[in-house]
Amino acid sequence: MKQLMLEITGNKEISEGFYRMRLESAYLAANSKPGQFVEVKCSSGPDPLLRRPLGIHRVVKGGIELLYKIIGRGTGLIARMKPGDTLDVIGPLGNGFDLSPHRGADILVAGGHGVAPLVALADSLVNSVGRIVDREKRGIHVFIGAKTAKHILCAKDFGKLGCDVHVATEDGSGGSKGLITNSLAAFLNTIHYPLCTTIYACGPTGMLKAVAGIAMEKHIPCQVSLEERMACGVGVCLGCPVKVTRSPGHQVTGFEYKMVCKDGPVFNAEDIAW
Numbered sequence: 158m159k160q161l162m163l164e165i166t167g168n169k170e171i172s173e174g175f176y177r178m179r180l181e182s183a184y185l186a187a188n189s190k191p192g193q194f195v196e197v198k199c200s201s202g203p204d205p206l207l208r209r210p211l212g213i214h215r216v217v218k219g220g221i222e223l224l225y226k227i228i229g230r231g232t233g234l235i236a237r238m239k240p241g242d243t244l245d246v247i248g249p250l251g252n253g254f255d256l257s258p259h260r261g262a263d264i265l266v267a268g269g270h271g272v273a274p275l276v277a278l279a280d281s282l283v284n285s286v287g288r289i290v291d292r293e294k295r296g297i298h299v300f301i302g303a304k305t306a307k308h309i310l311c312a313k314d315f316g317k318l319g320c321d322v323h324v325a326t327e328d329g330s331g332g333s334k335g336l337i338t339n340s341l342a343a344f345l346n347t348i349h350y351p352l353c354t355t356i357y358a359c360g361p362t363g364m365l366k367a368v369a370g371i372a373m374e375k376h377i378p379c380q381v382s383l384e385e386r387m388a389c390g391v392g393v394c395l396g397c398p399v400k401v402t403r404s405p406g407h408q409v410t411g412f413e414y415k416m417v418c419k420d421g422p423v424f425n426a427e428d429i430a431w
């Protein structure tokens with residue numbers, strides 16, 4: 158992890174309120190894992206004081222991309238930055254997804270801007286792990302949930318990687334109508350998924366909890382990337398706790414708190430005290 162002053166080489170609105178930014182950094186390109194994040198300084202002055210965490214959306218030649226939604230002051234300021242500007246970034250931070258159980262099918266579930274780090278994950282599963290995509294047996298199935306059709310992000314990116322893409326919108330304006338977790342549950346009820354299937358999910362807590370429930374019911378290992386408000390981003394301020402079960406030797410003996418920034422943001426779904 159390093160503090161880096163990076164050149165912005167792209168920062169475009171790709172859908173209403175969502176931006177994709179490209180940063181030049183051979184260091185981050187070489188050292189980032191899917192599911193890790195960076196802490197971004199949103200202005201050159203003291204306001205806002207705290208950096209904002211953003212997931213690594215994609216590793217590209219000589220740099221990385223971020224995909225972010227304008228939520229408040231910090232992301233609003235980042236959206237105004239132009240190619241040629243410099244961004245002060247600390248990263249890569251956090252643990253990232255565990256790609257070791259990649260022999261079976263992979264199921265990626267995204268809600269809202271939670272889709273951002275899952276593109277880097279799909280890219281790694283397809284390219285770095287050297288898998289041969291066999292849609293029937295060992296494919297990558299991506300489930301994207303959004304409010305409306307115009308909020309569906311990255312479906313084409315996943316398609317280009319050869320993933321099998323499922324979309325659901327709350328108002329039915331794109332894909333199936335309803336929650337993406339309903340589409341996931343229906344899919345798992347109808348297909349014969351291979352052993353070693355893994356679910357990876359990123360999105361709002363309610364969605365992650367529902368995905369964790371489905372995964373547990375089906376006995377499918379599930380990794381969730383959590384979001385918490387953050388300050389230091391490196392486990393020092395104790396500002397981003399999550400309650401997890403303490404289970405030495407797989408026997409639950411109580412609860413403890415872990416820091417989302419340092420111990421996560423990716424956790425095994427069954428370890429979280431939902």
Ligand SMILES: Cc1cc2nc3c(=O)[nH]c(=O)nc-3n(C[C@H](O)[C@H](O)[C@H](O)COP(=O)(O)OP(=O)(O)OC[C@H]3O[C@@H](n4cnc5c(N)ncnc54)[C@H](O)[C@@H]3O)c2cc1C
Pocket residue numbers: 194205209210211212213224225226227228229230231232233270273274383384385386387422
């Ligand atoms: C590990 C991690 C990775 C992330 N990756 C991405 C990403 O790739 N793309 C992306 O768009 N966003 C991502 N986020 C969320 C992003 O960090 C927040 O949207 C951002 O910090 C908001 O800053 P702001 O200054 O614009 O909003 P603020 O002015 O700080 O907040 C505006 C409002 O939103 C609420 N809020 C802000 N952040 C959060 C939060 N994390 N949880 C709950 N409520 C919140 C505040 O309470 C406030 O009411 C990630 C968060 C984490 C922890």
Ligand code: FES
Pocket residue numbers: 386387388389390391392393394395396397416417418419
């Ligand atoms: S943000 Fe400081 S401990 Fe996580």
